[in-house]
Amino acid sequence: MTLLIKRSLVEQAVDQLRQRIANGAWAVGQRLPTEPELATELGISRNTVREAMRVLAFSGLVEVRQGDGSYLRTAVDPLQAVQALSRCNLEQARETRHILEAEAIGLAALRRTDEDLQGLREALAHSSEHFHADLERYVSCDLIFHQRLVDAAHNPALSELYRYFSGVVAATVHHNLSQAPRCQMVFDLHGQILDAIEQRDSDKAKALSRTLINES
Structure with missing residues (x-):
């Protein structure tokens, strides 16, 4: 009581x-x-x-x-935005990721620093360790990698929007990976995106990001 x-x-x-x-x-x-x-x-x-x-x-x-x-x-109050995000379906989540995440990653390729690259490599290494293990742990690691991708665009508004949206991304990834076997080729796209960002190839980074969003 x-x-x-x-x-x-x-x-x-x-x-x-x-x-x-x-x-x-x-x-x-x-x-x-x-x-x-x-x-x-x-x-x-x-x-x-x-x-x-x-x-x-x-x-x-x-x-x-x-x-x-x-x-x-x-x-x-951001709570209202979070509640609206939680009601979107898988297709709406995918559309939003294309608009928000892929474009942010394109900017990240142009603006990233050496410190950003180091943080991304560390996050990707942690994701790799858990890709074939516990799903909850992997999704958590994957989310850190994706947030750091967006943060590398160095646009506080994009970073903040993605933080609010990250719960939807996590739920989407978790749902899709629990429905089908995990595919190494899909995971490898993360490394290819990181390579494109390191090479400052914005168009390639965006294209790879869109492929990953469609597959994950």
Whole structure:
């Protein structure tokens, strides 16, 4: 019973904080009041505030900086976008990946740094280790590789969009790999994409990416 009451208090605190954000109580990028200050303002315990802030951080509204405090990341609740993404079907997910991921990878080929390449190689090596093993672990590693591909475009908006979309990508990959045997030729496309990015061949990187999206 205690757990139910505690959860209810946290939900109420989350709702109050969401409402304040929606009403413009704080500007984007502004440091939020401390946990004790919010606890006093809302008339709740510090533990409840802490749990509520974790929820807001998970949903993308708030950024918690260790040792520095919490900052408002956006005034637009990303939860609504995540909920919309979760309702798309496999074909819609594929279309979105073509528009978002393939184009971002084309930019990555033009903008990537040596540090990006190193991170991509490491992520691909981890994926390779798990490709024929546990599916959950492989999908998790594969997602890191794809996020780093998009991040190599050095466009924060694209990176952020892909982070919200990554749950749909993971579900799609998991569904497809659980329906059919894993194909080494399809996995090898990841390495070919990385080679094209290293060679700064944008057109080739995009073409390979589209092939991978259609096959995965």
